[in-house]
Amino acid sequence: MNMFFQSIMAGLETGSLYALAALGLVLIFRTSDVINFAQGEMAMFSAFIAFKLFDGMKLPYPLAFLGAIVFAILFGFIVERVFIRPASKASLVSKMIITLGLIMIVGGLANALFGIDSHYFRKAIVADNMNIKGVVIQPNAIFIIAITFFIMAGLFYMINKTKMGIAIRATAQDENTAKMMGIPVSKVYSMSWIIATILGAIAGILIAPTTNVSTAMMGEVHLKSFIAAVLGGFGSFYGPVVGGLIIGVLDNLVGMYISLTWKTVIVYGLLILTLIIKPTGIFGKTHRKKV
Amino acid sequence: EAAVNNEAGDKVEYAQGITEDTIKIGTIAVQSGVLSFIGTPYVAGMESYFNMINENGGVNGRKIELLKKDDEFKPDKAVAAVESLIYDDEVFAIVGQLGTPGVVAAQDIVKEKGIPSVYFGSGAVSLTKAGENFFPVQPNYVYEGKLMSKYAFEEFKADKVVVMYQNDDVGRDGLEGFKDGLKELDKSSMLPSEGEIAFGASDTDFTVQIQKAKEQDPDLIIIYGLGGATSGILKGMEGLGVNKPMLTTYSNADASFLKMASKGAPNVIENLNVMGWLEVNGESLKPLNEAMKKYYPDVPVNAYTMAGWVAGETFVAGVKKAGDNLTWDGYIKAMNNLKFTEGLAPEISYEPGVRQGVTKMAVSKVVKNNGQYEFKVKTAFKEFE
Amino acid sequence: MNILKNKPIQYILLGLIIAITPFIFNFQRGTLTMFNTVIIYSIVAIGFNILLGYAGQISLGHAAFMGLGAYISGYLTNMGIPFILSILIAGVIPMIIGLILGLVALRLEGHYLAIATLGFGVTIQQIFKEWTSFTNGYSGMRGQPASIFGFSFRSRESFFVLAIVILVLLSIFAYNLLKSKTGRALIAMRDSEHAAQAMGISLLKYKLIAFSISAFYAGIAGSLYIHLIRFIEPNQWGVELSLNLLAMVVIGGLASIEGSIIGAFFLTVIPDILKEIPMLGEIRNLSTILTGVSLILVIMFLPLGIARINIQIKEKLNNKNTKKTALNQ
Amino acid sequence: MSILKVKDLSISFGGLKAVDKLSFEVKENSIYGLIGPNGAGKTTVFNCISRFYTPDEGKINFHPRDNKEYNLLDLKVYEVISKGLVRTFQNVELVKHLSILDNLLIGMHTTTKGGIISQGLKLLNVRKEEKRIRKKAMEVIEFLGLKGLENQLAGSQPYGIQKLVELGRTLVSEPKLIILDEPAAGMNSNETETLSKLIKRIRDEFNITILLVEHDMGLVMNICEEICVINFGKKIAQGTPSEIQNNPAVQEAYLGKGEVSC
Amino acid sequence: MLKLKDVSAFYGYIHALKNISIEVKEGTIVTLLGANGAGKTSTLKTISGMLKPKKGTIEFQGRDISKKRPEDIVSLGIVQSPEGRQVFPELTVLENLKVGAYTRKDKNIKNTLIKIYDYFPILKERKNQMAGTLSGGEQQMLAIGRALMAKPKLLLLDEPSLGLAPLIVNNIFKIIEEIKKEGTTILLVEQNAYKALAIADYAYILETGKVVLQGNAKELKSDSKVKSAYLGG
């Protein structure tokens, strides 16, 4: 029984990491209809900045964290201005290719600037583990799960309840008409890329203790975050979070009780099955399309 | 045309890539993309060695000219690169081709041409039977696994082990070798089938695997995987408070792995032992460290750098032995008579038909020294007999 | 002269010219191997373009079909089955599996389809890794040289001819198909599913057709691949290749057969050329960065793909306002 | 003889009953108008007939020829056209990136023969088919007065032309019944008049029954022989144009008093 | 209030507006008439900044706005109800209306909303329905309502009666007159020329991108040439 709960606990922690990474993805998707393949790469870059500030410049951890956030603001702004906006009229797949190019640029730059080594980066919360009836609970894991839910709730509020949120959604659906209604569309895009990049940075920094800081650190997490978003549904912010948690937990349970070698096949198989049964994800609403 | 006299005094032409004062060779390694963390230090190590040799006058008056190709770890690019080197650039030898997919894909081409190919950045077993012109150096994973079983038995006195293996060629070969070894030692019962635990190279959460390992209550945990996942497992052990002796592959026997892994797992790291095929005390690493500082100051010195360096050493040892008889036959013959003990590896030698690469390995243990972790050699270099 | 305006004839003539160039000019062997892979990727890209450019269905798992073709063909020829037969089977089996994706696509749109197919691709790749009795797992599978009626296509030049013949045949087939009922139905489905259905076009049928044809092309290309490179392993057939295929057709030009070929050329050759620039080669990873930059530049300045460079330049010269109209077309 | 019989048709969206036990019959070779206030459920009825929606209740029977009768609810959307029933859309749905000619060829999709292999190899039968359908499409293009525009992209045409192309696309399939959703929307009165004449000619020259939804009372009263008025998904009146115009219930719900101008 | 001087605009090669000059006086209703493709919509688009004029000036309250961005033009008080409705399909009716009020900073948004629900009661009934699932006519009402939410100084209406039932059409024209009385200036594009001329003060008739006729609305309405050519006799 301990093993069961321990696997679930670990699954929730990893799942939160996927969810955290997925939230930025979903935000960009919902504002500009772009699947940002480079989200993971951008998160990695920001995590490196935090690491360099902490390890290289010896700043205290909170300051390094903050520094990376400030960097992310700039980074998101630049990426949107330089790469995304000039192609705002391009088709959906063209935008995918742009973010593909972005992977190469950001990844390549990181490689050239930060070197090829992996580095350990400390946890956000360093405290003794708790042990509840044989199940080890790490305070840092609780912190990560809490942050994820906090961000999710914040995004949910912003998108659904604020004026900015409605403007963001309107822009996503019809940029031209949004302009005609006086929405400063370019500001909306900048904003959402900035927020998404910040989310990426937070995800990257929190993931770093698990994966180490390296140019390849986000690979698996990024892929899983996609799956999380789709599984839960791109249409909401709680969908991806639940999707992430499900994948994290499922991965562990399948590994624990079915097969460690076939677990990827099984988990992806379940994903495809879910999508066939519920094409827009678990929480996605299906609108009957009006003819 | 350059020519030499062979033993019988006949005129023999130099092989391609050889002139009076140069030896042109080629290497292939991934140098861009996510996997460049392997290829970059590797090539840097090799090139530093050649630079050092060239600066000291070259080998028998010939400078070594290294052509580098990037295959992005892809077999098709590797094939094209090998062809370019052999047919278009006409190099004398392929030295230190890196990456199992590319090495195996190019195997036929290299064999067909008969060009010497020295050192492979790969632990693929198939190289041991590839042909007379193939000179693998670093131990293959199956052999290492086999040797681990011997150490598990002799050194760790284990009655029960668990093998956590990376679920790809690396880990599976290691596991296979380990099981082979147990069988030969008649100790198959040491590893129950529940003790074979797979993990993915890119996994981030090892809780399930660690719990399964712990459940077996083994005397020794073998971790057969590369640095990223292995450090992840150590962190997991730290988190879950698992304290068992561990033994991992030579791929992790370098200081930068230790530096990274120890920070995430300061308590369990001292349980870690590694296999090693190189003598990596401060003295023997000095030339490498100096050369790297000189030529590639921003590239880390790690297991890959050392591997590249050994590739250079091995090739040059063969050239020295061949003297002026720089035909392919001449070189291969020279290599077959080689017994090279001056390098980082304790001993490299080939006989016709024997292509095992290095077979002597030692176990080192992680120890804490003035607050720093380092490897300390704990056994002699032994072979599996 | 009129006959030269006929696309299939153009394809044949062009194929002929390209096929004999290695016999006239002395290409480097490595370069010729690369050109051979360009032809192979062109075949996948044409199939993929039928799916994406014409039918408007995205797939991020197409590498799996190519891999499947490669494994099947390798396995069969290793068992002694003639190349001709095994290349056909290597096309047909992916085609059948493509039907499964077609069924998925019937229920999914846009991003959901993208990820579902990505999941499909990863799953199949995982199966390549695990099903060792068929694929030989991580150790990889070796392949024989292609041979037809005892003639072995061992040399790079002869393989080039073989690959081009197949490319030309498949290009003509695609062209004819797209210029008739099926092509119109696919485009109708892409532009307006409602109109298509009202006009009697079964979305199920045409999604299945699109997925299975493109899987067929990928399978054929996979088969050629293993007989050219003569080695494959599971890691090749992953997301990276699938995304590269996507980039090929978008960069080359959606809904354009020529574009598919140009895109395959671009994505195979440009990174290598960038590596060769000697001054830059020393700076770590610059080639990767520049490849990314080149992708983005193409999208920004030639949003309709390199194949349509002429109309886009013409429009640019004529009026600055044209970007909108160009995309509306 | 009724070509289309709708009986007790009901459909709701969530709590909203968009169509409520609606019944009406369209006589063969007539021009039949379905009118009603905004949101009354007209487009929804069309969507049920053309099978984009499946009603919660009710029957829709189609009777194109003497000895043939289809229960439309047994059919899938794409099967409807081959039985002789075809529609246009309230918001024009053309294949924007194809020429006008190609759009018409798509209208003949179900009657075009040839398998995938023979299309890919361009066998003789495929070439013959292509010739046949192109000829037919050109005839319709001429009929619509669009000759010369056939190779233009459909998407770049003015709205009015697009509506004509959509009409043409229904004609090439040789239907028995065409249903039109607001064919005159966005047209001025001259254009509407031309359209009225065209619709009449279609009925007269091709013997095609027309069922239409329209808010332009000029057109409706001018060409429809029978009209059904619905409100909140229910029928509130049925009859000839003059009966409808003078029906007080219709005036109150839809027309307004004495407002019909034409 | 609004002055277009010699405005020319293009879509790619297509010369949509050819030296158009139009003036809209404060507090009036001006209507633009003309056949399909005459350039009416294009004129409105150049005013709202969606189509950049190649030549000519557009002055609003004495300021040149021809180079301003659409969102800035809205802030100046020019709002459009676009052709083809263009509601945000996946926002609810209420959210669509809120988007309309995006540029407003005053506190009276609620009142405007009440008034719009008053004009179009159906919108109130459907306030939580996704706009994309509304019927054609309902969407049209929403588009008009959304523009009114901005409380514009100058309202651009592109075929507001499109797809509306006769009863509602009459209503719309009444509403237009009402908002004029409240002080909003209106530029109206309509196919229903009779009705448009009936409420307008001044009218322009466009043909293939040119102004071919202009004048007092009442006069044009009774002009027999105009009648036969544009009003369908």
Ligand SMILES: Nc1ncnc2c1ncn2[C@@H]1O[C@H](COP(=O)(O)OP(=O)(O)OP(=O)(O)O)[C@@H](O)[C@H]1O
């Ligand atoms: N998919 C849907 N989901 C929810 N409500 C819907 C849906 N489709 C239609 N409705 C509602 O059903 C009612 C009928 O819509 P329909 O489109 O049939 O009206 P209509 O009679 O065609 O009106 P109009 O003349 O304005 O086009 C409307 O109130 C509409 O909001």
Ligand SMILES: Nc1ncnc2c1ncn2[C@@H]1O[C@H](COP(=O)(O)OP(=O)(O)OP(=O)(O)O)[C@@H](O)[C@H]1O
């Ligand atoms: N996006 C576009 N791309 C290319 N041409 C266009 C575009 N929009 C309009 N046009 C062309 O510009 C000209 C003027 O069109 P506009 O839409 O302004 O006419 P309109 O008077 O509003 O007509 P309608 O009554 O159909 O709404 C037409 O020839 C039209 O085809």
Ligand SMILES: [Mg+2]
């Ligand atoms: Mg309707």
Ligand SMILES: [Mg+2]
């Ligand atoms: Mg218009």
